[in-house]
Amino acid sequence: MLRQDINELLTRTGPGTAMGELFRQYWMPACLAEELPEDGCPPIRLKLLSERLVAFRDSYGNYGLIDEFCAHRGASLWFGRNEDGGLRCPYHGWKYDTTGQCVEVPSEADNSSFAENVKLTSYPLVKIGDVLWTYMGDPATQPPLPEFEFALTPPEHHYTSKRWQQSNWLQAFEGGIDSSHVTFLHSGGLRSDPLFKGAKGNQYNLNDTKPFFEVADSDGGLFVGARRNAEEGSYYWRITPWVMPSFTMVPPRGDHPIHGHFWIPIDDENCWAYSFDYHPMRPLTEAERQAMVDGHGVHSKNIPGTYRPEANMDNDYLMNREKQRTGEWYSGVEGIAIQDSSLQESMGPIVDRTKERLVPADSGIIKARQKLYRAATALRDKGVTPPGVDPAHHHVRSAAVVLPQKEAFLAAARDDVRVRPGFPISSV
Amino acid sequence: MTVAVQTQTLSSCARAATAQEARYRIDRPIAPSRAGRVVALDEGAADVLSRTAQHDWANARFYVCEAGAGAAGDVVLRGIDGGPATLADELASASVVVMVATNDSGVGGAYALGKACWERGIQTAGLVLGDGTHAGTAAAAAVAALRPHARVLLPSADEADVVDLLSALRV
Numbered sequence: 001m002l003r004q005d006i007n008e009l010l011t012r013t014g015p016g017t018a019m020g021e022l023f024r025q026y027w028m029p030a031c032l033a034e035e036l037p038e039d040g041c042p043p044i045r046l047k048l049l050s051e052r053l054v055a056f057r058d059s060y061g062n063y064g065l066i067d068e069f070c071a072h073r074g075a076s077l078w079f080g081r082n083e084d085g086g087l088r089c090p091y092h093g094w095k096y097d098t099t100g101q102c103v104e105v106p107s108e109a110d111n112s113s114f115a116e117n118v119k120l121t122s123y124p125l126v127k128i129g130d131v132l133w134t135y136m137g138d139p140a141t142q143p144p145l146p147e148f149e150f151a152l153t154p155p156e157h158h159y160t161s162k163r164w165q166q167s168n169w170l171q172a173f174e175g176g177i178d179s180s181h182v183t184f185l186h187s188g189g190l191r192s193d194p195l196f197k198g199a200k201g202n203q204y205n206l207n208d209t210k211p212f213f214e215v216a217d218s219d220g221g222l223f224v225g226a227r228r229n230a231e232e233g234s235y236y237w238r239i240t241p242w243v244m245p246s247f248t249m250v251p252p253r254g255d256h257p258i259h260g261h262f263w264i265p266i267d268d269e270n271c272w273a274y275s276f277d278y279h280p281m282r283p284l285t286e287a288e289r290q291a292m293v294d295g296h297g298v299h300s301k302n303i304p305g306t307y308r309p310e311a312n313m314d315n316d317y318l319m320n321r322e323k324q325r326t327g328e329w330y331s332g333v334e335g336i337a338i339q340d341s342s343l344q345e346s347m348g349p350i351v352d353r354t355k356e357r358l359v360p361a362d363s364g365i366i367k368a369r370q371k372l373y374r375a376a377t378a379l380r381d382k383g384v385t386p387p388g389v390d391p392a393h394h395h396v397r398s399a400a401v402v403l404p405q406k407e408a409f410l411a412a413a414r415d416d417v418r419v420r421p422g423f424p425i426s427s428v
Numbered sequence: 429m430t431v432a433v434q435t436q437t438l439s440s441c442a443r444a445a446t447a448q449e450a451r452y453r454i455d456r457p458i459a460p461s462r463a464g465r466v467v468a469l470d471e472g473a474a475d476v477l478s479r480t481a482q483h484d485w486a487n488a489r490f491y492v493c494e495a496g497a498g499a500a501g502d503v504v505l506r507g508i509d510g511g512p513a514t515l516a517d518e519l520a521s522a523s524v525v526v527m528v529a530t531n532d533s534g535v536g537g538a539y540a541l542g543k544a545c546w547e548r549g550i551q552t553a554g555l556v557l558g559d560g561t562h563a564g565t566a567a568a569a570a571v572a573a574l575r576p577h578a579r580v581l582l583p584s585a586d587e588a589d590v591v592d593l594l595s596a597l598r599v
């Protein structure tokens with residue numbers, strides 16, 4: 001269980017909240033680059049950390065993320081006309097550039113300086129990989145750009161998707177470091193999913209359903225190691241890195257692409273689950289990319305034209321009791337992503353953690369909450385820069401390795417869990 | 429492209445109609461489900477546990493483990509406040525044993541405790557105070573000593589982790 005006041009602190013991310021300020025120390029995904037596909041394309045509405053914003057790409061290719069509401073009388077700029085170098089409110093014609101600066105107020109005299117003094121709140125928006133990243137904090141402390149490996153590989157090596165999750169960010173994120181649910185909830189996928197099946201490691205997983213866990217601090221967050229028996233005298237380790245505040249990676253399987261997530265608060269009762277796959281050594285194959293587009297692996301099949309999964313709260317996630325009975329889909333819900341979202345959303349918009357009964361196998365979650373709490377309060381009370389802001393902390397990989405029983409997983413696998421350009425993922 | 433949307437839900441109450449409803453939980457006091465036994469394996473750990481024991485715990489009891497004088501694997505427990513304790517008695521009502529170490533001097537204790545817990549189906553957790561993720565440190569030696577005997581191991585813990593883990597487990 002968790003004290004109610006700590007649960008409140010960790011789950012509220014609006015402006016002025018301790019956790020909200022923590023998120024505002026980091027570059028984080030604002031949207032996918034595909035949502036603004038070309039210069040001068042229609043703007044999109046975005047809500048991030050409870051702030052309502054509009055993202056657009058002007059006719060010269062500049063990206064902007066600005067206050068959704070026109071400074072004049074508050075009409076939504078989502079209705080805006082993306083014109084030459086700026087977004088024009090269709091109500092009375094005020095026009096803004098990508099920095100939120102008002103550049104034209106048609107009702108004023110041509111030589112008026114009125115517009116100069118009108119500026120909407122704006123945040124930087126930068127394309128790296130498939131993602132447009134933003135930083136919503138104080139410009140004076142803006143850190144260098146993020147250096148997560150998935151986003152820095154060549155475009156043919158990676159794929160990124162997102163889906164809307166109707167729950168608070170924390171219960172979604174906690175699923176990302178909760179290695180003990182995989183053998184149950186996702187057991188069907190280990191056998192059949194085209195992006196998982198066939199790896200030697202899967203057999204260790206299925207043979208030993210009671211893993212041992214080690215949870216160790218890292219510079220940017222944690223490494224959660226789950227070990228299972230392998231051949232005589234050795235253990236099969238699956239190592240999950242977490243970089244604060246909400247970047248996690250799934251340990252790899254065989255030579256399949258490696259994947260992970262970002263969990264980004266929309267508001268306190270909704271979040272974005274970003275899911276990526278990449279292979280550092282080779283382009284994704286046609287079949288792999290198609291499987292990802294089709295919602296296999298960690299990705300989801302979304303309602304066309306939206307980022308809402310087809311299987312969602314309103315249709316009971318297309319529950320199939322027959323497949324549940326046969327075990328093909330352990331919970332009766334299809335696909336890793338929706339298996340997670342269905343259960344995490346079922347907990348309610350913000351789960352009441354005072355009612356939990358945690359077990360030692362939840363230690364990764366216990367420790368992550370503590371680290372988030374410490375970082376948020378140290379920032380609030382003493383201005384301490386939190387772990388994960390420094391791009392050097394982004395250079396992590398997940399790993400799946402077989403180690404002699406005597407070896408400490410982090411000491412033995414230190415090279416396996418950091419990015420080494422030109423070296424393959426450590427995986428069995 | 430058409431979207432398969434099931435218009436008739438399989439269970440009329442599977443989905444809460446409002447956020448308020450979705451938040452609902454039956455509000456009954458939760459009985460402490462764990463009788464926790466928290467054992468210091470060395471002097472440094474005993475120091476920390478003597479402070480931790482001062483908190484308000486439901487069922488947790490705190491001990492220091494000393495290597496026995498007799499055969500290998502023999503351990504002697506005493507209460508953190510000095511009172512006598514017998515391993516078998518203390519484990520009889522336990523559902524989780526949390527071992528705390530700062531170095532590997534408690535390896536014998538860890539072995540005996542781990543074995544006793546395994547035989548009785550009692551869950552084990554280990555916390556190593558200090559940085560046990562770098563080879564060559566006393567904490568790393570403690571990690572190696574505890575690894576085979578703790579279902580969950582925190583190799584780089586501090587005093588607050590002990591309190592947080594025990595609170596989370598409702599012991």
Ligand code: FES
Pocket residue numbers: none
């Ligand atoms: S078994 Fe974990 S939430 Fe029910």
Ligand SMILES: [Fe+2]
Pocket residue numbers: 175181182185186336340
């Ligand atoms: Fe999952």
